Amino acid sequence: MVYIIIHLVLLLILVYVFYKGIKTAIYVRRIANEKDKPPAFAPPSPKKVIRHRFKGSLFETAITCLENEVEKDYALKSIIEKLPLFLKADSWSFLITPPEGEWRFLFWSKNLDFLPLEEVAEEIQISGEHIKRVFNTKKILFIKDTKKSNLWNQKHSLSKSWLGIPIMVKNEIIGVLNVDWFKEVKISKFEKELINYFLEDIDRILKTFFSLNEMFLGSDLDILTQVYNRKAYEEYVSQHKSDSSKKVVIFLDFDNFKQINDDFGHIVGDQVLKLLTKRIQNSIKSDDLIFRYGGDEFVIILNETSETKNIDKIIQRIKLAVKTPITIKDTLIISSISLGYCLVPEEASNIEKAVEIADKRMYLEKK
Structure with a gap:
């Protein structure tokens, strides 16, 4: 009698599963495109199932970030860290690798807080062949045993196995995701294949997220300050060579900013620069432009402002915004700027010449 009951239960389970399978297949066929409708009873591909789940997780994260209006860098971190979490890594870090300029760590797992990350980034930029390989090939690189690899040359490292993942946006590498294990692991x-699929999805999600948020993370934006970068400045100059409309070009430089980095470290220095840049942005109109010219130098282009009184007011507003003290980790930091400006077309025929004149005037004020 017991066996009959067991067989009946098993039969009912099989009927239920079979019925659910048919129902699911019908709904799947409705969603799929006409060209690629799957066979009604074909089991789903494991890769497709995992990829769809991962993509769904990325979209959920992006939507949450949009709904809560989080900072761009936090959104980027929330999306990128999905990969090391999926891979069950012991630690991870994201190193931004601009072709020109200093490499630096933007995010990292908490268990790396004790490391001198500014020094590590500087060391990697000079002799980190493993990162350079990823940067140059734009492909993932796995090192099973770092001690036996001729590419590995890191002093401050607990990694036994390491995976380098290029993070791409619009087919340009913006940084390398370091995934570390403190024991030797294998990656099948x-x-x-799954990681490469995930990278395609991350690229699409990042483009979608930043375009929806009107803050696209592309080659025209500086990764730290999120204002336009030097490349965007050069493109703007080339596009406005024959532009005769009235503009004010301001060249500004932060005073003794190197001292802030030396005294408090580059991580605090980055936070200060990011915050001060945001203050400067809030001091000008939304249709005015600000470019990170290099390091702690910035170019601001004010549209249709020529009266000296108005210019002076804007300059004083910018200086006051920068001069207001900043508190980071219970540390009070006071900064200041030197700047010079030039009128277009009254004093210079184009933006490039105006920047040269404004730069010289800034230097005289700094002296």
Whole structure:
């Protein structure tokens, strides 16, 4: 009698599963495109199931960030860290690698807080062949045993196995995600294929997220301050060579900013620069432009402002915004700027010449 009951239960379970399978297949066929409708009873591909789940997780994160209006860098971190979490890494870090300029860590897991990350980034930029390989090939690189690899040359490292993942936006590498394990691990061919699929999805999600938020993370924005970068400045100059409309070009430089980095470290220095840049942005109109010219130098272009009184007011507003003290980790930091300006077309025929004149005037004020 017991066996009959067991067989009946099993039969009912099989009927239920079979019924649910048919129902699911019908709904799947409704969603799919006409070209690629799957066979009604074909089991789903494991790669597709995992990829769809991962993509769904990325979209959920992006939507949450949009709904809560979080900072761009936090949104980027929330999306990128999905990969090391999926890979069950012991630690991870994201190193931004601009072709010109200093490399630096933007995010990292908490268990790396004790490391001198400014020194590590500087060391990697000079002799980090493992990162350079990822940067140059734009492909993932796995090192099973770092001690046996001729590419590995890191002093401050607990990694036994390491995976370098290029993070791409619009086919340009913006940084390398370091995934570390403190014991030797293996990454199968299946996992490598999944990682490459995930990278395609991350690229699409990042483009979608930042375009929806009107803050696209592309080659025209500086990764730290989120204002336009030097490349965007050069493009703007080339596009406005024959532009005769009235503009004010301001060249500004932070005073003794190197001292802030030396005294408090580059991480605090980055936070200060990011905050001060945001204050400067809030001191000008939304249709005015600000470019990070290099390091702690910035170019501001004010549209249709020529009266000296108005210019002076804007300059004083910018200086006051920068001069207001900043508190970071119970540390009070006071900064200041030197700047010079030039009128277009009254004093210079184009933006490039105006920047040269404004730069010289800034230097005289700094002296």
